[in-house]
Amino acid sequence: MSRKWSQWGMMVPVALVEREHDVQLLRNLLTATFKGHGKIGLVSGAVASGKTELLRSFADLCTDEGALLLNATATRTDRTVPFAVLRQLLDCLPAPAEPLAELFASGVASDVSRTAAAMLLDLSEQAPLVVVVDDVHHADEPSMDCVMRLVNRLRSSRILLVLAESSGDWSVHPAFRIELVRQTQFHRVRLAPLTADGVSEMCSQHLGQDVARHAQEAHRMTGGNRLLVRALIEDHAESGELPGRADCSSLGESFRQAVLTCLRRSGPDELEAARGLAVLDATGSTHRIAEFLGRGPDALRRPLQSLQTLGIIEDGRFRHRLTRAAVYDDLAPQMLAELHTRAAQLLSDCGGSVTDVADHLVAAKHVSADWAIAVLQRAAEESLAADDEEPAIRYIEFALSVCTGERQRALLRMLLVQIKWRSDPEGAVRHLTPLFEAQREGHLDVEQTAYLLRVLMWHGRIQEATELIKHLSCLRPSANEAPSAVLTGVHNLLRHAYPQFIPHGSGGSNHFFDNATTPPGQQAQASAVLSSVLAETAGADERCIRVAEQILQSSQLNDEMVESVCWALQTLIYAEQPVLAERWCDALLAEADTRGVVTWQAALSGLRAEIALREGDLVQAERYAVKALTMIGVGGWGVGVGATLGTLLQAVTARGDFESARRYLREAVPAAMFQTRYGLMYLRARGHYYLATDRLQAALADFSYCGELMTLWQLDSPTFVPWRTDAAQVLLRLGDHEQARALTKEQMTHIGSRASRTYGASLRVLAGTASHRGRLSLLKESVEILQASGDRLTLTQALFDLSCAHEGMGEFGKAQMISRRAGRLAKEGGMRRKQDPALACPEEPVMLHPGQTESWSRPVEETASAADVLTLSERRVAALASLGYTNREISSKLHITVSTVEQHLTKVFRKLRVKRRTDLPVELEFHVASPAC
Structure with missing residues (x-):
């Protein structure tokens, strides 16, 4: 030695x-x-x-x-x-x-x-x-x-x-x-250079066996160059980072100096070639590096071979990113700028990737070429198409720093807002004021102005948005159809999301379907069908559902269409098509998760939470809502936070988790939210919290205010917010049965279909105003409808009410059977139980308003699935029998003879090994599409 x-x-x-x-x-x-x-x-x-x-x-x-x-x-x-x-x-x-x-x-x-x-x-x-x-x-x-x-x-x-x-x-x-x-x-x-075993021996001599086991990585990093290996050993002695590890993040001083020493001792040709390769990096071939350095390929071959022998490069690339960093960081700033500018020009001239050209322009830190701005913009758009927002933001921000033309700057800033919106909507806010000023100065066209309006409204910038609305409302369609389609889309957006801001005199009529030969774009279509579903007395007709499905089938998930996709999903949700909406939402959410676009994930998760809530799956509703709010924050949701936060608040309230509900109510929300459709959902959720915690007057105030706004805005659709039955439930608690009945009847006249889940829920509330015999009939009908609609939360509430009604009639066996069924549903949905004095019998808990105490804890029997052993006809008969219907009533409903009913029940009892109706399994309702068929 x-x-x-x-x-x-x-x-x-x-x-x-x-x-x-x-x-x-x-x-x-x-x-x-x-x-x-x-x-x-x-x-x-x-x-x-x-x-x-x-x-x-x-x-x-x-x-x-x-x-x-x-x-x-x-x-x-x-x-x-x-x-x-x-x-x-x-x-x-x-x-x-x-x-x-x-x-x-x-x-x-x-x-x-x-x-x-x-x-x-x-x-x-x-x-x-x-x-x-x-x-x-x-x-x-x-x-x-x-x-x-x-x-x-x-x-x-x-x-x-x-x-x-x-x-x-x-x-x-x-x-x-x-x-x-x-x-x-x-x-x-x-x-010869050191082998991997030789590197291991050197490491073990100086660092011990624990570090020597990582010698393979050190050998790949150095190519067996003794000086580089020794430098790694010295750096480890100082920093403790293991030599050559893939997670080694810092460039040690010894290793940096060793790399530079190897290059300088090799000669100026090797140093020049290494610098050229460090600047060009992955874009550098032998021919391109030679052209970049102003030399012939043959003249460059020997220096590159020397670098390979040194262990600096392998197959024309640096062996390790830290090796490249040592060479790159040694370049003076002025030289670096000159080299990157030359590299950008070279790649541009020889048809290189636009993103590679843009990377060199950004690295140069200053460019004066006219073509640079266009290249940076194209590179940003290309990165955006690949769902890679970080470089796209870098390109546009650099372009803004060197661009001097006002109109060009406005276009770049608009693109920057669109990019930031994908991952950080709140971060886009600081660009809105400059864009608003650019619009005032005439630097934005109609489409860009419409986009700016949507962003301003979303973030509650009401004053600026109102000015843009006034500007757009003064425009008249020209021969060019594009502005007309844009204006139609803006009008429909205001109708379903911000109706308070529709200009006076523009009217509320919808001419969406007037001209079938020249249909508007999908964005305008999606906005129009959502407006139709939400409009007063418009109902969720088949045409809107069909158009919403067509939009979902034909739309690609991208920045231009994600808004239309969400509106189409909302159309299905408020048209009471939760199963269809769930299938589409899950598919779209899976794609958004795969592509990693944060705002898409958050928006679709918020809609998925709303679907889960309408299906009565409170655990899923809470999970998706929390995910949606966490991904972009309450500030990123803008006024739209009312929908997602409202869903979350309603879910935890229904579960009886009032501590979480109080925490969510303390979240600061934009004041402008209450001037939008999203505020209605928040008001309703807050009203249900007040109702569940016995603050009845506060609950009635929220529900009534919902009604006033929905009536004023012509969004009075019970399938969206059933404010009348919400208020009726409060009135029942206050003892005003007459007013509760009037409101419920009024709501039922607004519902287009008697098979609607909202109609079934209205029947349940109406039953609270009826006598014992009338209550029983209404609750049975309510359960049938809710069972077919898939709303497990309201179905559970109705089953508990039906159990209490049977108990009030002295039919204790039926009451126990139905109560057991309701308890199973409550357990699966994560619900807590509470007695409601307005609708329930004195001893039996219900689910109308989750309560202050856990008062029902009857064990739930586990039964084998009936779907595997019963025919469809047998399941229909069994489901109705489990709800307390007599054989004659079942015969009438299913249009079969009493004898057939008896035969079916005999087979059901034998197959399920039960002796009486009270022993029928609790999950029968999940296997009957419509018991009343």
Whole structure:
């Protein structure tokens, strides 16, 4: 082992790992020299391959063996200094060489070479002489002439000449190389880089076995370059990061210096090639790097081969990102800017990727070329198409920093808002004021103004949005149909989301379907069908459902269509098609998750929460709503937070989790939210919380205010917000049965279909105003409708009410059977139970308003699924029987004879192994599409 003083200030012990064969070869040459057979050894290897370490170790061996050692190290500057290397060799002599000093002064090179060679031959007679010249490729020619005189005369002498060269770098002395290689006493020692085992051995010697197991990564990072491996070891000693690990994030100072040392010692060509490769990075081929550097491909081939031998690159790429970082970070800022600008121009001229060109423009930090802005914009759009927002934002922000044209700046800022909207809607807010000013100055067209309006409304910027609405309402359709479609879309948007801001005199009529030959775009279609579903008395007709499905089938999930997709889903939701809406929403949400667009995920999760709530799945509703709010934050939701926060509030309230409900109510919401459709959903949810916590007057106020706004805005659709039955439930609690009945009857006249879940829920509330016998009939009808609609929450509430009604009639067996069924549903939906004094019997809990205490804990029996053993007809009969219907009533409903009913029930009892109706399984309702068919 030898020791070398590190240029980085620490004494690094250097073990000659994997050099046993090379040392033995030099030892054999030394042995032959002692016997009078002069030898020549040429140690050849890449920069930092361990040549110097090997020579020093061998020099110690020579001294120990009694040989006279003369050594010298040539440098790049020695090439132009006559006899620079020879002087170093002679300075090692034990006595000064007076004759040579006079010859050096005379300046006659041939005389000096001849005299020096003769003197060295004479010295070898006294003792074996070992002459070592490191980095001989840098030696001056006069010194090399003296060396060659020795070469020609040392065959029978006791002189061993050991020269060390950098591989492929002796082109400065071609004649000497030819003469040297042809000598019979010549031997080459080729130094190979460390193998993975060698790197492991070095690491284990200095860092221990725990770190040595990561030597494979260190070998891939360094290519076995000893200097680079040693630098990794030094950096680990300082930072504790394991050498070569993929998760190693910092660039150690030792490793950085080692990379630069290898390059500078290799020569200017290698350094220039490495810099070109560092700038071009993945876009650099051999031909492109050569063109970038202004050189021919053939001239670049040797420097690239040298970099490969060094372990810096592999297959034309840097072996490791930290290696590239060492080269890249060493470039001065001005040079870096010039190189990146040149690279951008080169890639643009040769048809390179637009994003690669943009990356170089951004890295240059300043550009003045006119074409740069257009390239940056195209690159942003291309990145956006690949769902990669981060570089898209970087391109546009840089383009804004160098763009001077006001209209161009407005277009870039509009694009930046659209990009930021995908992941950080709240972060786009700071760009709205400059865009609004640009619109005032006429830099935005109609479509861009409409988009700005939607963003301003979403964030509750009412004053600015009102000005834009006024501006757009003054426009008149021209021969160009595009502005007309845009204006139609804006009008429909205002109708279903912001009806309070529809300009006076524009009217509320919808001409969406007037011209079938020239249908508007999908955005206008989606907005129009949603408006139709929400409009007063419009109902959820088949036409709106069909159009919504067509939109979902034909739309791609992208920035232009995501809004239309959400509106189409809302159309299905408020048209009471939850199963259809769920299927589409799950598919779209899966795509949004795969593509990773945050705002799409949040918007679709919010809709999925609303679907789950309408299906009575409170656990899923809460999960999706929390996900939606977490992904972009309450601020990112703008006024739309009313819908998602309202869904979440209603779900946790129904579960009886009032602590969470109070926490969500403390969330700050925009004041402008209450001037939008989204505020209606929040008001309703807050009203149900007040109702569940016995703050009846506050609940009635919220429900009544909902009604006032919905009537004023002509959005009075009970399938959207059934405010009348909500208020009726409060009135029942207050004892005003007459007003509750009137409101419920009024709501039922607004519902288009008697099979609607809203109609079934209205029947349940209406039952609370009826006598015992009338209540029983209404609740049975309500349960049938709700069972078919899939609303498990309201169905559970209706079943508990029906159980209480049977108990009030003294039918305790039926009451127990239905109560057990309701309890199973409540458990599955994550609901808590509470007695409602307005509708329930004194002893039995119901689900109308989740209560203050957990008052019902009857165990639920687990039964095998009936779907596997019963026919459809048998399940229909069994489902009605489980609800307390008599055989004659079942016969009438299903249009079959009483005898057939009895036969079906006999088979049901036998197949399910039960003896009476009260033992029928609780899940029957899930397998009957419509018991009343």
